[in-house]
Amino acid sequence: MFHPCCDRRLKFIVDKGLSSRLPQSTCRFLSMDERLFRFASMWKFSMRSPASEAVFALQIRNLQKSFSAPAVDDLSLTIRAGEFYALLGPNGAGKTTTLRMVAGLLEADAGDVSICGIDAFKDTIAAKRVLAWVPDEPMIYDKLTPLEYLEFVSGLWSLDADFARFKADELLEQFGLGPHADERCQGFSKGMRQKVALAGALIHEPRLIILDEPLTGLDAGSARQVKSVLRGLVEKGVTVIMTTHILEVAERMADRIGIIAKGQLIAEGTLEELRPRAGESGTSLEDIFLDIVNGSAEASALRDAKRRSQGAAA
Numbered sequence: 541m542f543h544p545c546c547d548r549r550l551k552f553i554v555d556k557g558l559s560s561r562l563p564q565s566t567c568r569f570l571s572m573d574e575r576l577f578r579f580a581s582m583w584k585f586s587m588r589s590p591a592s593e594a595v596f597a598l599q600i601r602n603l604q605k606s607f608s609a610p611a612v613d614d615l616s617l618t619i620r621a622g623e624f625y626a627l628l629g630p631n632g633a634g635k636t637t638t639l640r641m642v643a644g645l646l647e648a649d650a651g652d653v654s655i656c657g658i659d660a661f662k663d664t665i666a667a668k669r670v671l672a673w674v675p676d677e678p679m680i681y682d683k684l685t686p687l688e689y690l691e692f693v694s695g696l697w698s699l700d701a702d703f704a705r706f707k708a709d710e711l712l713e714q715f716g717l718g719p720h721a722d723e724r725c726q727g728f729s730k731g732m733r734q735k736v737a738l739a740g741a742l743i744h745e746p747r748l749i750i751l752d753e754p755l756t757g758l759d760a761g762s763a764r765q766v767k768s769v770l771r772g773l774v775e776k777g778v779t780v781i782m783t784t785h786i787l788e789v790a791e792r793m794a795d796r797i798g799i800i801a802k803g804q805l806i807a808e809g810t811l812e813e814l815r816p817r818a819g820e821s822g823t824s825l826e827d828i829f830l831d832i833v834n835g836s837a838e839a840s841a842l843r844d845a846k847r848r849s850q851g852a853a854a
């Protein structure tokens with residue numbers, strides 16, 4: 541009966557029992573079905589937008605960034621829609637630099653990034669609309685309460701006020717922040733601040749969520765809530781990319797794992813696919829990770845030594 545774009549929204553309205561709260565003034569003469577349809581159409585961020593039909597959530601091609609030395613070195617990476625992808629690598633490998641370029645926070649020296657089929661370097665606003673970026677240090681406003689912060693972020697996205705309020709309530713509940721919704725964020729623990737930041741990043745229903753070390757410094761309860769929300773989103777077809785030092789989290793949650801060292805992707809695949817890349821000892825992800833990274837370091841040391849000796853011989 542309805543345009544397919546509205547299916548999810550209508551389900552949301554009906555499931556939440558919001559029908560009675562539909563705007564009355566402008567649609568007094570319309571049937572309930574028509575009013576539902578109009579209200580659903582007002583929401584700007586359709587779950588079934590062209591971006592949500594994209595096969596690939598992220599395509600990075602030949603991405604490069606140098607500071608005093610190359611930080612991201614001709615990196616290419618493809619992540620399918622609906623995947624949970626863990627990006628691993630030693631400190632300084634270039635993970636944050638890569639993700640900051642994807643999120644439009646840092647200009648690339650070269651390369652292309654496509655987010656849900658949108659050219660992120662040309663169509664920057666459209667790309668940001670389908671993306672959420674969650675840095676490791678939560679950036680929220682201390683003087684605001686979680687609810688005020690979510691209202692503020694919804695305003696930036698021009699979300700319909702009713703939708704924003706219901707989405708905010710839903711997120712606050714999922715993160716266990718309901719009882720603190722009206723307290724100022726000032727004085728919140730790192731875990732609570734991170735959850736407020738994450739709720740803010742999710743309020744516009746992004747298709748691709750990028751989290752840089754989201755679990756660092758979180759207590760066990762908060763980490764569990766964050767993981768549970770992320771798992772729920774992936775089940776709904778949202779794509780998650782996460783860097784983490786906690787290898788067990790990658791091992792348990794990720795569909796695929798990418799390992800970066802010195803700005804290059806040195807290994808990628810499911811745990812099963814990566815296992816043969818490690819030596820005999822490769823059983824846990826930690827073993828696999830260390831074997832691959834050490835193997836790559838040895839290989840690059842050998843390459844450097846060879847280059848030096850060739851230079852000396854010339």
Ligand SMILES: Nc1ncnc2c1ncn2[C@@H]1O[C@H](COP(=O)(O)OP(=O)(O)O)[C@@H](O)[C@H]1O
Pocket residue numbers: 607608610611629630631632633634635636637638
């Ligand atoms: N703003 C910056 N200025 C100079 N060097 C930087 C900057 N950001 C990152 N780097 C360097 O780039 C490299 C990659 O850093 P980063 O992407 O933060 O690694 P990771 O997140 O994998 O730990 C490191 O050598 C780091 O010192």
Ligand SMILES: [Mg+2]
Pocket residue numbers: 635636637752
């Ligand atoms: Mg980092």
